[in-house]
Amino acid sequence: MxxxxxxxxxxxxxxxxFKIAEVDKRIYGSFIEHLGRAVYGGIYEPSHPTADSFGFRNDVKQLVKELDVPIIRYPGGNFVSGYNWEDGVGPVESRPKRLELAWRTVEPNFVGTNEFFEWAKEIDSEVMMAVNLGTRGVDAARNLLEYCNHPSGSYWSNLRRSHGYEQPHRIKTWCLGNEMDGPWQIGQKTPQEYGRLAYETAKAMRLVDPSIELVSCGSSSSSMPTFPDWEAITLDHTYDAVDYVSLHQYYGNKDNDTANYLARSMDMDHFIRTVISTCDYVKAKKRSKKTMYLSFDEWNVWYHSNSADAQIEPWSIAPPQLEDIYNFEDALLVGSMLITLLKHADRVKMACMAQLVNVIAPIMTENGGRAWKQTIFYPYLHVSKFGRGVSxxxxxxxxxxxxxxxxxxxxxxxxxxxxxxxxxxxxxxxxxxxxxxxxxxxxxxxxxxxxxxxxxxxxxxxxxxxxxxxxxxxxxxxxxxxxxxxxxxxxxxxxxxxxxxxxxxx
Missing domain, CATH: 2.60.40.1180 (Golgi alpha-mannosidase II)
Known part of the structure; x- marks a missing residue:
C-alpha cells in the first residue's frame, strides 16, 4: 500500500x-532551583549589562514576562533537602558558602528568600516555597513561614523587618519537602516516616498562618517501585492537613524512536489518572467530603544533558548542569504534555515546567551575553497565553x-x-x-x-x-x-x- x-x-x-473545569492559571507555573546556572548566570548576574539594582538580568526577566508565568517553585528540588534557609537572608557579605550535597557544588547564598521574592514580584509571579524535610523538619519550616508571612512583633518577623522588608511576603503556597521517596534524596523517608513528618509540619505551619495552602510529596515518578503505595500511605496521614499532592515526571528519546516518544504524553495521562484514583480511594476510606487536588510541580523533557554532567568538576559555583538543548520533536511532546494538563483541569490545579532558565529550560543564557528561546518556549508560551478560561x-x-x-x-x-x-x-x-x-x-x-x-x-x-x-x-x-x-x-x-x-x- x-x-x-x-x-x-x-x-x-x-x-x-461539555465543560471539564475552569483552568487554574497556575498550571502554567515553572521552577527555579539552586542548581547549575538556573540562578547564578541565569536569572541573577550582577555584572551583566542588563542587570538591575538587585543583580537580576533584565533580558531574562523580559522573556519570563513574555511567558506570563503565574507561580514559580523555589528553592528546590533536591537542593532544598539540605538547605538551611537562614543562610540566604540578611547581609549578603555575611552569608556563608556551603557545600551543596544534592548537586555537589558550592552554594554562595548570594540569592535567598527575600531576593527571590523581589524577583518574582518583578515578573508578576507568585512564589511556591518548598521547605526542607530532609535534614530538617517542623521547627525550620514554621520559622521560615513566620519569617515570610507574619507581620511583626515576633523574633522571625522582626528579623525580616531588620533585613529591610517591613511588609510580610504573604507566600500562599508551600511544598512539604521534595521527592522524599527517592534514594538520591538527602534525608529520604519511608512513606510512613514522611506521612507523619509532613502531617506534623503542616499542623505547625497552619498554626502560624491558617491561610496557606500545602502540597504533600507524591512519587518522584510513575516508575518508582513504591508508586502508588506511596500516595496511599502518605495521604492516609496528610489527607486532612494538605490541599494538593505532587507529581513529577520527565521523558526522553534516548533510543531515537520518535513515534514512541511522541506518545509518552499518554503515560503522563495514565500517571495523573492513577494518582486521582489513589486520592479518591483515601477519600473514600476516610469518609471525607474533601477532594484532593494535584500539583504536577515538575514536568518536562530531560535526557540530552545527562552524560555531559559527569564531566563537571565538583565543588564549583554554578557550573553548567542539566543544560538540555531542545530540538523540534521535544517541542511537540511538550505541547502534548500541556494538552494533557488541560484535559485534567478538574483535578490538576498547579503545574511547574522544570525548570525556567538554563537547567532543562525554555530559556537559555550566556554568562555576560545573550539570552534566547529554546524550541519548547513556544508551546509553553501559546498555552499560557491562550489557555485561560474553561477547559x-x-x-x-x-x-x-x-x-x-x-x-x-x-x-x-x-x-x-x-x-x-x-x-x-x-x-x-x-x-x-x-x-x-x-x-x-x-x-x-x-x-x-x-x-x-x-x-x-x-x-x-x-x-x-x-x-x-x-x-x-x-x-x-x-x-x-x-x-x-x-x-x-x-x-x-x-x-x-x-x-x-x-x-x-x-
Whole structure:
C-alpha cells in the first residue's frame, strides 16, 4: 500500500456545554532551583549589562514576562533537602558558602528568600516555597513561614523587618519537602516516616498562618517501585492537613524512536489518572467530603544533558548542569504534555515546567551575553497565553497507530479552552504523524458567530533542529490554513506539527 496516497482525516466536536473545569492559571507555573546556572548566570548576574539594582538580568526577566508565568517553585528540588534557609537572608557579605550535597557544588547564598521574592514580584509571579524535610523538619519550616508571612512583633518577623522588608511576603503556597521517596534524596523517608513528618509540619505551619495552602510529596515518578503505595500511605496521614499532592515526571528519546516518544504524553495521562484514583480511594476510606487536588510541580523533557554532567568538576559555583538543548520533536511532546494538563483541569490545579532558565529550560543564557528561546518556549508560551478560561471536553475521531510502548495512539492530540469573558475559543493540536498531514474538521456549531482569527503553526522538516543564540531555526508562524464556515472549522495540520487555532465572536 502506498501510504503517500492516503489522506488522513481527523474530526472533532466542541460544544460549550461539555465543560471539564475552569483552568487554574497556575498550571502554567515553572521552577527555579539552586542548581547549575538556573540562578547564578541565569536569572541573577550582577555584572551583566542588563542587570538591575538587585543583580537580576533584565533580558531574562523580559522573556519570563513574555511567558506570563503565574507561580514559580523555589528553592528546590533536591537542593532544598539540605538547605538551611537562614543562610540566604540578611547581609549578603555575611552569608556563608556551603557545600551543596544534592548537586555537589558550592552554594554562595548570594540569592535567598527575600531576593527571590523581589524577583518574582518583578515578573508578576507568585512564589511556591518548598521547605526542607530532609535534614530538617517542623521547627525550620514554621520559622521560615513566620519569617515570610507574619507581620511583626515576633523574633522571625522582626528579623525580616531588620533585613529591610517591613511588609510580610504573604507566600500562599508551600511544598512539604521534595521527592522524599527517592534514594538520591538527602534525608529520604519511608512513606510512613514522611506521612507523619509532613502531617506534623503542616499542623505547625497552619498554626502560624491558617491561610496557606500545602502540597504533600507524591512519587518522584510513575516508575518508582513504591508508586502508588506511596500516595496511599502518605495521604492516609496528610489527607486532612494538605490541599494538593505532587507529581513529577520527565521523558526522553534516548533510543531515537520518535513515534514512541511522541506518545509518552499518554503515560503522563495514565500517571495523573492513577494518582486521582489513589486520592479518591483515601477519600473514600476516610469518609471525607474533601477532594484532593494535584500539583504536577515538575514536568518536562530531560535526557540530552545527562552524560555531559559527569564531566563537571565538583565543588564549583554554578557550573553548567542539566543544560538540555531542545530540538523540534521535544517541542511537540511538550505541547502534548500541556494538552494533557488541560484535559485534567478538574483535578490538576498547579503545574511547574522544570525548570525556567538554563537547567532543562525554555530559556537559555550566556554568562555576560545573550539570552534566547529554546524550541519548547513556544508551546509553553501559546498555552499560557491562550489557555485561560474553561477547559472543554472535545469529542475526537482520529486515526491511530501503535508504538513500542503504546497502542491506539491518536495522531491528533488536542485540547480546547473557552474564554467566555473575552468571547475567545482556542484549539491546541499536535499532529503526531511523522509523514502525513491531517485534514482536520471541527464542529463548533454551539459557538454561533465565531470566526478564525489566527492559525499558529510550528513545523520543521528536521525533527532534530534546535535553536541557538545565533539562529532561531524553530519558531512558529501564523500562516496556517484554518477557516470557519457554517459552524465547521477546516484546516490542514502539517505532518509533525504544533497548531494553535484561535477564534472570536464577530
Amino acid at each position: 502506498n501510504l503517500s496516497s492516503i489522506t488522513l482525516r481527523a474530526k472533532m466536536v466542541v460544544d460549550k456545554a 472543554l471536553q472535545p469529542i475526537v475521531d482520529s486515526p491511530v497507530y501503535d508504538a513500542k510502548d503504546f497502542t491506539d495512539v491518536p495522531y491528533l492530540d488536542s485540547a480546547v479552552v473557552y474564554n467566555e469573558a473575552d468571547e475567545e475559543l482556542t484549539i491546541f493540536a499536535v499532529n503526531r504523524h511523522l509523514q502525513e498531514a491531517l485534514d482536520f474538521e471541527c464542529d463548533i456549531r454551539s459557538f454561533e458567530g465565531y470566526r478564525v482569527t489566527e492559525h499558529i503553526v510550528m513545523e520543521h522538516e528536521d525533527l532534530k533542529a534546535v535553536n541557538t543564540a545565533d539562529q532561531e531555526n524553530v519558531k512558529p508562524h501564523s500562516n496556517g490554513s484554518a477557516a470557519c464556515s457554517n459552524g465547521f472549522i477546516n484546516a490542514r495540520l502539517s505532518k509533525a506539527s504544533w497548531n494553535v487555532i484561535t477564534l472570536r465572536k464577530v
